[in-house]
Amino acid sequence: MEAAGRQLFSHHCTACHSLDSSENAFGPSLFGVVGRPAASVPRFAYSNAMQASGITWSEDNLRKWISDNEALVPGTRMRHVSITDPAEQDYLISFLRSLK
Secondary structure, eight states, X not given: OHHHHHHHHHHHTTTTOOSOTTOOOSSOOOTTOTTOBTTOSTTOOOOHHHHHXXXXXXXXXXXXXXXXXXXXXXXXXXXXXXXXXXXXXXXHHHHHHHOO
């Protein structure tokens, strides 16, 4: 499952997100994202919408985010994502969970 998630991450996420905990890219690093409060990565300029969201990146919120991020946090600067296949969501979340 992690291998499939890594492949999905490479295809959908690496253009903007780093897996290096000390390096942000266009988007914040996703190392350790599962369980982390939103808008909490140092040295990243989050949108006001994300800062005000008050969410934590639980598996449920990650699933909502990757299926329709703009519905979860209206006004986010991240381009629209739409991974709606539940199996693909499971794979991607499994991979993100492994990043510790």
